[in-house]
Structure formats: C-alpha cells, structure tokens
Amino acid sequence: MKRLGLPAVLALVACGSEVPVDNGRNPFLEDLSDSGKEDSGYLNPDGVEVEVDLEGDVTGGATQIKEGPAMIGQFAMTFFRKQEKLYIESLAEDASSATRAEWLIDGVWLAADKVPAGASRKRWRLRGLNAVHLFAAGTKPKVGDELIAKVPVNPFTVFRDAGDSCADSDDHIPLDQAVYWYRWEGDRPGCKAALQDLKITVSKTFSTATAAVYPEYDQLVADNKVTVAILFGQIGDEATISSSDPGVRNHARYGRMLTDAGFKSVTAPVGKRFEKTLRGGVVAQIDLYAPKDFSGLGDFEHFDNFQKALSEHEVVAYDGHSMLGASDFWTRPEYPSFYQIYLYGGCLGYEYYIKPILHGKGDSWAKLDIMSSVIEVTADATDFAAPAIAKLLFAIENGKRSSWKQVLNIVRENVGDSTFGVSGVRDNCYAPGGNRC
Template identity: 30%
Template sequence: MWFRVFCILMAFALVGCGVGDDLPAEVDDLVPPDGKADTGYYSSLATELQGRFYSVLELDVRDLNEEAQKDLLGEYQANTAELGRLVDSQVKLAKHQLNREKLHLNLTSDNLQVSEITLEDGILRIRYTVDADTLVTYKELKEAGLDAEALVDRKYYVKVAADPRDLLARYGADCATGHNAGSLTDTNYFYYFDPDLPECTAKLAPDALFEIRSLLPPSDAYPEYDRLVEDGKVEIAVIFGAAESGAVYGGDWGVMNWRTFEVNIRLRGFEKVEGLTVGQRYMRKREGLVEIISLVSPFDLESVAPEGEAFFVELLRTHEILIYNGHSFYGSLNVLDTRENYPEDTYQILFMNSCWSYEYYTKQVFKNKVTETDSSGWELADVVNNTTYAFFTQMETSTRILVTNLLAGAISGGRDDEGRRFTWQRIIGVLNDDARGVCPEGVVGADCRRYFPKEKHEMYGVSGVRTNTFVPTGL
C-alpha cells in the first residue's frame, strides 16, 4: 500500500540523519538543566484547538423489511456506542480535507449529541454534533501569517458521505484516489476518500462542517512520578515492529532499531533476567528503584502472529509504560479500544510511535480509563503521540530518549541535583529537537555532532496531562 511504502522509503532516505557513529551516553539523552537555555526553548511544535463537527447521517435501509428498519432505528436510539462508531466513520472522511487546511483532526470524537433521528420512506436520518480536537503547527500558522487565536470560530465545510457504511462494496475505487491498485480495504478507505472525483456517485451529507470553538490552554506538567514508583519498580514494555511486509529479516529497520536499543540499555547497566515468555526482559537497580524493560522484537511479533493481539494485551495489562514502534495501519489496531485490556486503577504512560498517532490512537485510551470520579480518563493515563509521519530511522532514538527521561524523573522525584526538571514540556521538547535534528541552545562543538537538521520530521506531543497533580518536593 502506498501509505506504508511511503513511510518505509522516507525512513531509508533519512538513514544518514537518524543514526550516529557513536552510541550516546545516558546523560546525553536527558533534558537540559534550567538556566538561560530554558527561555522559550521548550515550546511545543503545535497547539491544540477544540472543535465541533456538525453533520447528518442518511442511511438507505430500503433493502430491509419494515420490521427490520424499525429494529435498526431502535438499535441506534438505544446504542450510543454503536452510533458513535458510525459517526466516527463519517468524521474520518474529512481527514484530508482538513489536513489541506493545516488542521490535524483527532479521529476519535467525544460528546455525541443527537438532535434528530427519524425513519421515513426507508431513509434513517440522524442529525448530530460531536466534539473533536485538532492540532495546528506553529510553523504552518507562521507561514499563513496567523496566530492560533485567529482560528477560533472559523468554520470549515467538508464533503463526507451521507452513508459511510461499506463504501468499498458500494463504490469500489470510484471515490478514492492515491492508493495502489488492489490495496483499498474497508479499513483504509477513509484515507483515500475523494468525493470530487467525477466518477464518485456517493451522496454527500448536507452542510457538514467543522467549527473551531476554543484554543485549549497549553500546560506544563510532570508525569505522575509518585504513582509510577509507589511499588518500588517501574515496568516498561518496548515493542519494535517490522518496517517491511513479508518475512522479517536482519536488515529490516525495525530489527536494526531493536538491536540498537538492546545494545544501549545493556551498556547502561541493564541485565537480562527471566520472566518474559516472548521477548527479552532486562532489569537495573538504582537507589532502591527496580527498572524493568520488557523488549519485544519484530521476530517476536512474527512468532506470535496469530495471537499477536492477545500478546499486546498482556503487555498492556502488566506494564506501567508501553511504547509501540511501527506502522499505524490506518488506525485499525484495536487493542486500545477495550476497557478490559487495561489494568484497573493503574496510572500508565503510552506512546504509539507511529504515523499520525495523535489522530489514530489517543482518545481510545482515555475513553477506557474513565472512572466514577474522573470522566476525562486523564487521571490514569498520559499519551505521547505524533502528529505527522513517523520515520523508522527515528524510532530507536525517540524511544531511548523517552525511557531515559522518564526513569530519571522517577528516580529523582522529578528534579535532579543538576537542575533538570523532568516535566512533560521539557521531555517533549527534547524529543522534538532530536527529531528535527536541531542542536539545543547552549550545546556547542562536538556535543552537536548527532544533530542534522531535517526538513521532514516527527512532531511529538502528549495528551491528558493538563490535570496532572505531581509536583516535586520543595517546589
């Protein structure tokens, strides 16, 4: 498929930018100490806006008998979860239209409100609104001569199918463009949806639009380090998937990332221990804290292929931090969609290090972390994500940087003796600077040798942290 091949080709194109000649020391991956270099340096590359999507579903159910039509009406009236999935499938069809407006829409919506649901002459009509967050990058705002506040109250009319069900079966490739022959599926159809094609006969929802409602406030917060270490250990699962399809082999970028990461953690004092049926487990003890990394390679994933989802769930249920490096598969990985897949009453940090994971794999986590006292799901999860392409050449580095800083924050209580504060803003800043190949302010000479400026790069951020409560002792 073109999308997957593009990510792989871009990874190979950037090989000289992503791999250094020397393995970095652990201190090289840490956030800088506070001081002059801190001024304005840790701004993120994007800002989040809260929006609302307005549309109508028009489902042609004339092929059903009258009783079945009424049953379907009742099902959607009573089953908001099923209706929510149908709404999300329609919202997804606006992805590239909004991307052209420089908006990166989260493809999982919230707060579904139905203002009309009727059945007349075999047409089931559902008028609704949903809340949907979006990101816009500072670079794109600057190029347009705008600031984020100027986008508030703007409306963007979009073309989406009135009936988003079974588009491939009903229209074939007539409403899709940019894909490889034979690669279209029900899962990826939204990604290639193009209603402007002359041969596309899909009926469009009338007056569907996305409206920006407010600028969400930026937030600097700490990970909940006290909850990470309350049992005396931090358990991290790190998964490296294959870059290429077919049988896994030694030259695959996913395999090379896994091997490099393994060498790095062993050089930093992690030793192999028992305890993992698939993959390898490493452990290090520092100042009374046990640090455990369960490391999974592309070969391991290949070995459990038929039961791969169950294996992923096992890792998710037994680790406080989970990092996945690989393809997004158009947002079709379902392991984050089920509440039972998560451990109860456990704070977790998740990082789906893949293409467009902000759009694909963020809100599912929070929906399944909701409790009676926390309707947002933020209390028990922080989700690190990416707003654009993910390059396999960067995955080992970004994983290593995130793990290093989270463990440093956990062992130091959020602030070390060198003046480093391991906040989310600073950690994301280091991730983005490394992805861009920008040598941080205050770092000079040979210490800049691993930085090579890149035109295309990841844009990392973190969600769910605005209400985090941890503060280091003495602050």
C-alpha cells in the first residue's frame, strides 16, 4: 500500500488513551432494558453520513503532483476535525487515491489516467468522499452546501516553508513534514504557508427516516454461540510492556468485570477466555488479548494472533493506537465469510480504517458492521466496547430487540459524547418481527 512518508517512529507516539483506570461502572451488571423509542435508522444518534466533493489547486514537483489531492485532503480532514464540523475519510493510505482524482486540463475535467503525458496539473477535484456531519455543528446538511477549508497550496513543503507557524501546540507528536497534516491549523494567526480556500461541497445525503436497524442477531447466534475477541494494545511509549501500561491495566479490569458478571475463566489458545451460558442456551465466549499477545498495529511478531482474532470471532474489538492511519495491518489478514461486528476504539477509526476492513470483507457490507469514532478516543475498551458487547448480550437474552441506535446510546452514556457511530447497517436484514429484506 502506498505511503506518504510517515516515519515508523509514529508507532510509539500515535494517538491512544493514557487515562488511569479505576474500577468504575460495569455494564455487564447494569439494567440495559430498551426504552422502546424507535431508531432513526443510521449510524450515529447525533449525526449523519454524507458524501462530499473536494476541489482546489496544488503545486509541487512533477514526481509528487499526482499525490497532491490526497495530501491536501489530509490537511482538510484535520481542519474540519478541529472545528468539530465535518469528519472526512482519509485517503493517505489508499493505494487508489492518486488515480481517483480528476484534473482540469484545458477547461475539461479528465480522470487521472486520461491526462495526456506532459500536461500541467494544477486544478483538481475528488468526488464522493465519505464524511460524518455531527448535528452539533449546526443544521442538517443539504446537497449543495459548501464549506471552506484553509489548506496549503503546496502540501509537500509546509514544514520548510512555514516552520511551526501553522501547527498546533501539541508536541506529543514531534512536528515534521510527514505529520504536519495532523497538527495543521490553517486559520492560525501568523501562518506563513501559502494558503488556499479549498471548496468542499455536499454532493449526497442519506435518509435518516428509515425503519429501525439492528445487528444481525440471527446470524450471531445461528450456532447457539457468540464469539468475541478484545485486543488491548500497548498504550504507553515504553520500550517494553510493563504492568503499569494502561493497556495491561484495562485488560485486567475487563477480566474482573466479566468475572463479576458471572463469566467463568476457561483455557484459551491466546490470552484469556471467559464463557457464560446466557438465558436461552446461547454460549457467550469472550477472549481478551493482552498487549503482550498483540501490542498494536505495528506488532509484526504477533501478527498471527491478530489474524486468529479476526478469523475466529464474530465480534472483534480493538483498543490501541491508530498510528495516524499509517498501518496496513487491516489490509493484511484473511477475513472470514461469516457476519462480523468490529468495534474500533483507536483514534479516528472512521477516517482511517473503515475502508481496509470493508475491502477485506469483499467490499460488501452484507456480512459487516463497524462501530468507530470520528475523533481522538479518550475512552478505553471498558467504556466503549464493554457497553456495546453487554448490550448485544442483553439483547440476545431478551428477544433480540435492541437496535443499533440503542446500542450506540449505551456507548454514548459511557463515553460521554456522540463521536462513535456504526457503518454498514442501513441495509441490515434482521428485524425482531421478521426479515427486512
């Protein structure tokens, strides 16, 4: 997969939670009864997914220019994310991004592969990018709505041209050219980069008036068993994983939560395994992978464990660093053909990793739902994955009537915001009263 120059050192400094853990609430012991309120049909109780088109200019060296639109898109992604307005998918690690752009050549828009050799490329557009618009940013978006992002004209030399004048003050990730897009503040007073007003147009909206949508409960319990894997990545920056690492502490706390909820520890091929027979006879099997079993999206030594988690479990939760979207780990595994739910707890999961997981499942949502966040995640797996999984198990025991919105509402109560949504559910077939398809 194509890289845009991100150094490997980011594996140690990329986004992840270092909030100390306490024993807190245990969703597996709470009353998760549904309120009975109907679901609006999508993804996020307080937002909507849209498609947007980007149009702007780019300058740079002849060997770089084809990568320019995707690079500028990264700066726009950060610009809007910091304004809490719009959350646009990342194209930086998309191998097709260079061919996806269209270029204005002699007054005519041409696909990248139709541009004549030697033609000068400057004006470009990218169409049909996925984005999430949270309602807190204002009114519901309409087709034709336009937004403007302050972005560089030359995305390849911002560090050389502007120093730190256009970057935020967060030095957790050391500033250089490769990560400037992540720390970008194009509207900062005194920014020395040559700027442009990048036009973002809402080109498509999706209805929020559909019937309630549900996880595919019938498929989850078809064999009278539901299997879950939760991967706790290393969160700290230490060279070796210690008992004080938040990932290690969260792993231990999760085990205590399950034990308190009546789960029994049994022999596990990897990590720790907990089992419980739910009312109705369905067996819930939850595997907890510690950081030493799989430390994160750069842990090649334990990739086989990552593959095992994805291959053998119906619900897969990941709580670790996102590496600024630079990891290709989600493109590497062989994905199973059965229905799966992914609970992605790394930062900007929606922007970074929806696409590679979808591609791994055959570029089809038929057997896939993904819950992810549009911002940097401050919650750990006990706050985002535990309530989601507890709600799924509650539903299995109580008529399979909990909709995706009701699952997300429980997550929101625990996390404290509405930045987690779920993709791939609009056309789910299961319904308590029968098949929607």
